[in-house]
Amino acid sequence: xxxxxxxxxxxxxxxxxxxxxxxxxxxxxxxxxxxxxxxxxxxxxxxxxxxxxxxxxxxxxxxxxxxxxxxxxxxxxxxxxxxxxxxxxxxxxxxxxxxxxxxxxxxxxxxxxxxxxxxxxxxxxxxxxxxxxxxxxxxxxxxxxxxxxxxxxxxxxxxxxxxxxxxxxxxxxxxxxxxxxxxxxxxxxxxxxxxxxxxxxxxxxxxxxxxxxxxxxxxxxxxxxxxxxxxxxxxxxxxxxxxxxxxxxxxxxxxxxxxxxxxxxxxxxxxxxxxxxxxxxxxxxxx
Numbered sequence: 001x002x003x004x005x006x007x008x009x010x011x012x013x014x015x016x017x018x019x020x021x022x023x024x025x026x027x028x029x030x031x032x033x034x035x036x037x038x039x040x041x042x043x044x045x046x047x048x049x050x051x052x053x054x055x056x057x058x059x060x061x062x063x064x065x066x067x068x069x070x071x072x073x074x075x076x077x078x079x080x081x082x083x084x085x086x087x088x089x090x091x092x093x094x095x096x097x098x099x100x101x102x103x104x105x106x107x108x109x110x111x112x113x114x115x116x117x118x119x120x121x122x123x124x125x126x127x128x129x130x131x132x133x134x135x136x137x138x139x140x141x142x143x144x145x146x147x148x149x150x151x152x153x154x155x156x157x158x159x160x161x162x163x164x165x166x167x168x169x170x171x172x173x174x175x176x177x178x179x180x181x182x183x184x185x186x187x188x189x190x191x192x193x194x195x196x197x198x199x200x201x202x203x204x205x206x207x208x209x210x211x212x213x214x215x216x217x218x219x220x221x222x223x224x225x226x227x228x229x230x231x232x233x234x235x236x237x238x239x240x241x242x243x244x245x246x247x248x249x250x251x252x253x254x255x256x257x258x259x260x261x262x263x264x265x266x267x268x269x270x271x272x273x274x275x276x277x278x279x280x281x282x283x284x285x286x287x
Contacts, residue, residue: 005054007107009115010275014215017195020063021213021220023267023275024112026074027103028054029134031241035098036228039240045098054102055270057134059109060222061116062213066191067124070109070145071211071222072269073138077105087163095133095161110141120144125190127198128153128171129224130205131160135269140166147171148190148198153207158243176200176209183258184212201226201255203248204241218263218283226251229271230284259284 007025014020032048039045060071078084079101085092105111110120123145129135130153139147149171176186176199186200194214201210204225213220226248227233233252238245258264263283267274276282 005056005272006275007056008275009112010279011116012220012278012281016216017193018065019195019213021278022061022063022116023278024059024061024074024109024116025056025107025275026059026109026112026138027057027101027107029057029075029102029270030054030100032098034240036239036241038237041240042094045240046094051100055228056272056274057101058267058269058271058274059112059138060211060267061113061118062196063118064191064196066193068118068122069125069127069190069196070123070142071127072129072135072224073126073142074109075101075103075134075137076108076140077103079103079133079137085161085164088161091159092161092163094159099134101134108141109138127190127209127211129210129222129269130208131157131162131165132205132225133161133164135224136160136165139169143168148174148188150198150200150207150209151175152202153205153209156206158205159241174198183254183261187212201251203244203251204239205243206247218265218281219258220265220278221255221258221267223255223266223268225269226255227268229268230266230273230277233266233268234284256284 010023012021033050034048035045059074062069126145127148151173174188184199187197190196211222266284
């Protein structure tokens with residue numbers, strides 16, 4: 001396992017609402033540089049021989065008074081096996097060519113939950129940002145949970161290897177509805193307390209969604225793969241892997257404008273600083 005990436009679990013406790021949020025790294029992934037940075041598409045990514053440094057694969061666990069929620073499930077140790085993608089000779093082949101994982105059983109999400117005193121069967125909801133393998137490959141450990149996927153993501157996946165999903169999976173396909181909020185207005189409210197919502201953030205994939213936690217004085221956005229890190233959002237850099245670059249530009253604008261209205265902690269899944277920003281309550285800034 002790479003020693004250059006901090007794989008510590010970090011936690012923010014919100015005593016007023018009874019919520020705990022855990023940032024849980026589940027191994028690391030390296031991608032082609034034209035995948036992560038500006039680029040013009042898959043052919044360039046496949047031809048690129050340059051790799052990024054390892055990046056964390058974050059999952060998020062929220063202990064809420066209404067139940068335990070996971071946002072994404074990370075990778076599993078089988079991904080390093082040579083035949084792992086053989087069930088799909090096209091998309092699976094592409095994933096093998098453009099992704100490099102460092103993963104062990106001890107870094108799988110189910111094992112990491114034990115470090116914070118939780119068991120897989122205690123999870124009520126699993127919300128998926130999108131269907132890329134590094135966000136869904138830990139799903140097999142949670143057959144008892146309600147799995148929520150954006151309807152558009154399920155019907156029009158981009159780069160997903162669906163044959164790797166568990167056979168038992170029958171996700172709850174949700175639709176985001178227009179709310180009275182000015183920014184990030186398309187939402188699916190999850191909790192009765194109305195403090196956790198899934199919000200539409202397309203661009204990386206056509207049906208990508210993020211998870212919004214509304215606190216008294218600030219908000220937290222678990223951003224999946226909206227961007228690879230916070231600086232990419234601030235600088236408006238559109239990664240080469242994006243399914244819909246125009247939609248992603250609009251998503252960037254919505255998030256930045258939302259932060260202007262109320263301080264926002266912005267937490268992408270592959271940003272090495274995401275766990276630190278959560279635990280220390282570091283808000284989005286222009287620096």
